Amino acid sequence: MSDAGRHLVTVDDSTAGERLDRALAVALPTLTRSRVKALIESRHVALADGPTIEEPSRKVKTGERFIVDVPEAEPAEPRPQAIDLDILFEDDDLVVLNKPPGLVVHPAPGNPDNTLVNALLAHCGASLSGIGGVRRPGIVHRLDKDTSGVMVVAKNDATHHGLAALFARHDLTRIYRAVVWGAPPAKAGTVEAAIGRHPVDRKRMAVRRSGGRAARTDYWVERRFGPALAPLASLVGARLWTGRTHQVRVHLAHLGCPVVGDPVYGRRSRNVAAPPSLSAFQRQALHAAVLEFRHPRTGREMKFASEMPQDMQRVVSDLNSVK
Secondary structure: OOOOEEEEEEOOOOOOOOEHHHHHHHHOOOOOHHHHHHHHHOOOEEEOOOOEOOOOOOEOOOOOEEEEEEOOOOOOOOOOOOOOOOEEEEOOOEEEEEEOOOOOOOOEOOEOOOOHHHHHHHHHOHHHOOOOOOOOOOEOOOOOOOOEEEEEEEOOHHHHHHHHHHHHHOOOEEEEEEEEEOOOOOOEEEEEOOEEEOOOOOOOEEEOOOOOEOOEEEEEEEEEEOOOOOOOEEEEEEEEOOOOOOHHHHHHHHOOOOEOOOOOOOOOOOOOOOOHHHHOOOOOOEEEEEEEEEOOOOOOEEEEEOOOOHHHHHHHHHHOOOO
């Protein structure tokens, strides 16, 4: 469903006094706050029967009415770009690869090229371009830009539909490894907590008592670092039983042990015992370590695993010296 068109928003008491971009994002939940901010700055928002508004931080008042004009999205046509890929397996139907941290999966505002999609178009040729839509050819699932690890990509429509069905049924195994601050409350356990958009910050996801989608994550502690009664950090494994946006990051933060380096759900430790590599980690220390699924065409059970990238291995090595 397209968001394009004219929207009329009336401010009520719940958002009175908020910034304009925040109030409009709450009223139009299919638009992110960054998207609303861009619309304001590009003169697509005006007071009803009044002037155009160009200041996203303008405070709104109860009863004010705003017109938001959302233009039709321009079709994205990614171009092939020769980017090295770490391919774990490939046949006529699919590609399994190890995505490095820092690589965006598909083009989006702020990252129009040099993405995994651009690399795949160069690697697979024009045949990939029609699979799964122009903007996300072949992409069945994605990893965040700064999350590394195993991904599978479809090379034809039949495989795309088959893989999409596996993900929709959660009929596959996905295991992550993460370095987290502190430690979970138990050596192993399950988090069953619905996830939805944060009620105020639309860029974030959050555990929701109502309005979210069911989400389940199993976790286990592989190693604790530091004092036994008050660990500085832990190496944690997590298995996804559902596939919600930012699920591992949200659920681990919900347990009180956010992923190290997570700019959205994490925190900076002031513990003087923390090695510099831990405090200065520049991305979420999260790695998709294992992906196991049944090949959509052959029915063969396939399992792929990848080692944590060097930056995470370095952090774990440094943490081993913490007393």
